[in-house]
Amino acid sequence: MTRLAAEERRKLLVDAAIRVMARDGVPRATTRSIVGEAGMALAAFHYCFRSKAELLERVAEEILARTLSPAREIVTGEGTVEERVRSGVASYWGHVVEHPDEHRLTYEITQYASRTAGLEVLARHQYRAYVDAHRSLLEALIEHDELTVARPVEDVARYLAAVVDGITLLYLNEGDADAARAALDVAVDHVLGLLGR
Incomplete structure (x- = not known):
């Protein structure tokens, strides 16, 4: 090589x-x-x-980056706020549907880390990264469009992380992409209702 x-x-x-x-x-x-x-x-x-733990952290970060980077470009791109938010969510969802095993892996990493002595911090770090990713996307959108938010950005980011995570897990176990997509639309409607100028 x-x-x-x-x-x-x-x-x-x-x-x-x-x-x-x-x-x-x-x-x-x-x-x-x-x-x-x-x-x-x-x-x-x-x-x-340095360790398998470091590798696991990098694996979780890489899978997150594969969904975050395209979504960031979309939410700060062209179109109305609603079009861009819906397209950003669609971008994430497309990755889930096309690469379900990668997303199953993120849940397995969480469970493995939380049940393995010395790795518990990895599970906390993984979910903190998910909240930070949602906060980063919201902040980029707010700054790009000079928006206000009816609730603290950290609270909305935490809500989004929980909802998206739950809908993803439901889809991975239930297999109904249309039902999951409809549930994501409800979450988007709610978040759009929190944004204003």
Whole structure:
């Protein structure tokens, strides 16, 4: 394998870890199976990560980034506020429907971390990141359109994180994309009702 920069190696290992963990589950995803999936030597893992916990955190961050980055571009793009909010939610939802195993993996990471001594902080950090992501999207929208919000942004972000998380989990277990999408529309209606000029 050609020589890669450390950050590029980390990215390849995170992508490999997502594939392995989504396929085999978090407990069965060994460092050996992850480096094998990435086509690297075992030493590459220890060069890039201090521990499996650090890798799990990066995996959760990467899956979040795959949904957050497109949504941020949409909510600060062209169109009315309502069009952009609905399109941003549709972008997230498209990722859930197209990559359900990645989203199942985020729940598995949460459960694994919360039940593994020494990793409990990872589950808290993961959900703090979800609230921060929603707050970041709201703040970008508010700033872009000079909007006001009827409730504190942190409270709305926490509400959105809980609703989106719950609807996603319901869909992953129930399998009814239309019902989940309708529930997301209710949440969007509510949030739009909190925004004003």
